[in-house]
Structure formats: structure tokens, C-alpha cells
Amino acid sequence: MDTLLQKIATDNGLILSFAVIGLVVLCSGYISRWLTMGRIQGSAIAILIGLALAYVGGRMTGGSKGLADVTYFSGIALMGGNMLRDFAIVATAFEVHPAEAKRAGGIGAIALLIGTVLPFVIGVSVAWAFGYRDAVSLTTIGAGAITYIVGPVTGTAIGATPEVITLSIAAGVFKAIFVMVMTPMLANFMRLKTPRSAMVFGGLAGTVSGVSAGLAATDRKLVPYGALVATFHTGIGCLLAPSVLYFVVRALV
């Protein structure tokens, strides 16, 4: 019986994940309405539940893909994987008002640049404070603070040790999770209300996963504007970290 269920679950992975996610969204809607009186958005709660399940999944299997490593929920990997995530993000572009996006293009680009250099500097400083003194390790950990993809890409390019690369991924994943969870709470403080503000946010907060989930939990209408800028984040990071930023660090230490 168990193997039969398992077979059905894996053969229909994506379909099963539609049902599971639907259930999670339904529950979060109720939690939002009845437990928080609507103060915390349903999607924010759903993302928190998702992260909690990811932790449980990681604990159960020791794998790297959270709940998706549990056989029954392997379809989650497809539904929440890069392909469908990016597809859905592109689809939201249909809601973009070109004039708004054009008006904020310049400030978005500036935010993107600050959003690359500032996390890097902080990452390097923290690594320094924890006793790292070689340019390669410092740069890799700094790159991890940009996004969890820039960290390993940079580390591999400049020859960092596996431990340092792991640390850089951990820093990046932490950052993404914080952005997901903290954005709705800090939305007022960040004045996250207009398309322009969302583009600034997308550039500075970085990580497509953090920005897309953070904005989804704050105001769905702002998603395309933030994502438009944030999708350049990893590329810019991978461009600057192993080159210019690495040379600067090497010159300094």
C-alpha cells in the first residue's frame, strides 16, 4: 500500500504539489483571518509555513532541497524550481506599466550597484572579524552576502576551499530567508508602496528568491517591478565579485 501511494505520488509529483500548495494557501488564509485578524497577509504566513516545512524536510532527509527531498513531495522541486519560478515571474511583467518602469530605471540601476557592493563589503568585514585574512576566503564570503549563487560561483572561480564556499552559501541562504520574512514587517519603514520603491528594493535587497517572496508577502502588485531589477542581481554579482571586487580585496590585504 505504501509503495503504491509512493508510486502515485512520484508519478504525479507536480499535480500533487498543486494540491499541497493549495491546501497550505487555504490554511494560511484562515490563520491570517482568524489568528492575526488580517494583520499578517496570508501569503506571508504561507511562505513561513513553507520555510518551516523546508526545515522539517531537511531534518528528515538530510538533503539540500527541503521538503522536496521527501519522496512524497518531490513534485515541489518542479513547481518551485527555477524554471516555473522564472516563468511565473516573467508572466507578472504583463502587469507592468512601461512608463512607471522607465521612470525608475535609473534609480533601479543605482540600487542594483549599491546592492552588490554594500553586501559584499559587509560580508568581507564579518569574515575578517571572524579571523579570515586571505583574499580568496574574504572575497568568497563577501560574494555569498550578495546572493547564494554569487558565493559559490565566485569561490569556484578564484579557488576557495569547500568549507568557505559552504559558508558563503549559508550566508546567502540566510539573507534570502531574512528578506522573505522581514520584508512585510519592514515594508512601512522602507516606504515600499510605489513601483519605483519596489524597484529600489529589488536592486538593494537582491536575491530573486528573497525579493519575489518578500514582495509577494507584502503587496502582490509590486512584484513585477521588484523582480525586474532583482533578476539582474546574480548576474551583476557574478560579474563583479570574482573580478573587480576580488582585485580590490587582494590589494587591501
Place this chain on the structure above:
Amino acid sequence: MTIYGTALLAACHILGIVLGELLGRALGVKTNVGGVGIAMLLLIAARYHGHTRGWLAAKSEDGVNYWAALYIPVVIAMAMQQNVLKAISGGPMALLAAVLTVAACTLCISVINRREVIGSHDESPNATRS
């Protein structure tokens, strides 16, 4: 036909990824540079063109809107497969780097966005001088 919209979306997606990949190559980076962003710009342009020239039917738009509506569920599925365990195993250094980064960026965002309110009031046509 609904599929026309989804096909348009898919075409923009793939073309954007290809261009992002080429841009990455041109810049000598091992990753895609802004492929998704480029795809979004293509879709925005296609929609604008389709509306002004009238070849984009409302029914076709459904093929895109459905996927846009699935965005939040997809993001929840993404959250479910984050490597939370690894983040936690990274220990205090990874945590501190992330906390400080998010704090600094939040401040930066706040500073930049607080300026907008003044700026947009000046620019908006019906703003009255106070």
C-alpha cells in the same frame, strides 16, 4: 486562444534567457546576466505592441494571466525547498553576515525611498505648491 498567450510568454522567456546567456558570455561571466529581466522587458514590449496594433486578444491574455496568478503558489513551493538546514548549519558567521547585510540594505532602501515622496510630488502634474 489561450495557448497563444502562454506561447507568447514562453517565447519571451526563452528568448530572454538566450539573450541573458549571450550577455553573460560577452561579459565573460559563467552565469546568465538578467535573462529573466530581459524576458520581462520583451513581454512588456510585446503586450504594448499587441495592444496598439490590436493583435492581442483578451482571450490570449488569459494564457499569461493564469501564470501570473500562479506566481505566489510557485513562490511558496520555492520556500518549501530552501536549504534552511544548511543556512542554520552555517553558524554564527553566516547568520551575522546575513543580518548585517539585510539591516544595511533596509536602511539604504528606506533612505532612497523616503526621498521619492518629495520627488514625485514635484513631478506630478496636479501637485499644488504648499
